[in-house]
Amino acid sequence: MTKFARDEFDRVPQSSSRQGVHRLVASASRPALWPVLLLGGIALAVGLVAFLILPKLGFTSSTTPQAVVSADASKQSAAASPSANSSAQASSQPSPSDTPSNPPTATTATPSTAPLDKTAAVAVYNGTTTGGLAARVAGIVQGGGWPLATVANWGGMPQQTSSVFYKGAAQKGNAEALGKLLGISNLVDSAEFQQPVVVILGPGYK
Secondary structure, three states: OOOOOOOHHHOOOOOOOOOOOOOOOOOOOOOOOHHHHHHHHHHHHHHHHHHHHHHHHOHHHHHHHHHHHHHHHHHHHHHHHHHHHHHHHHHHOOOHHHOOOOOOOEEOOOOOOOOOOOOOOEEEEEOOOOOOHHHHHHHHHHHOOOOEEEEEEOOOOOOOOOEEEEOOHHHHHHHHHHHHHHOOOOEEEOOOOOOOEEEEEOOOOO
């Protein structure tokens, strides 16, 4: 027997739970495994069905036409490649329509059947820095049988070469004859001048 007086902790009912400082030790919670097992069983069943039953039902035959169509498409593309190359080569070649439809009006001094009319007055302009060149060439023109209109220095746009300008087909024969006489090959049909035939001496003319 204890020498201490009995207290409330000494009176413990048989059917009551613990009181005071006594704590109930909770059991460790464990994760439920049945959902994982259920999903695994479903996945296994689906895999077996797909592997064993679906091939027997003919679901795999759909891939064969696709492969055949792909092979046909590759053959058609290979056959189309030579025709595309030949079309590109044909388009790169110049066609008759690519050539200029309007030839330049400037012509060279070649023999022609145009009539020669030495009654048309000829103007001579010096477009170079050589002094007295217009007068010297005018003497040659006059000696060839043409009358002179104007003999002076050229005050227009700088000329790149010597030229004989004539007004219309009626003066083409004169332009060709003057070009041969003066050694000028650039003949231009132009209505820019009042005179029927104009000779402009450009750089390099001697």
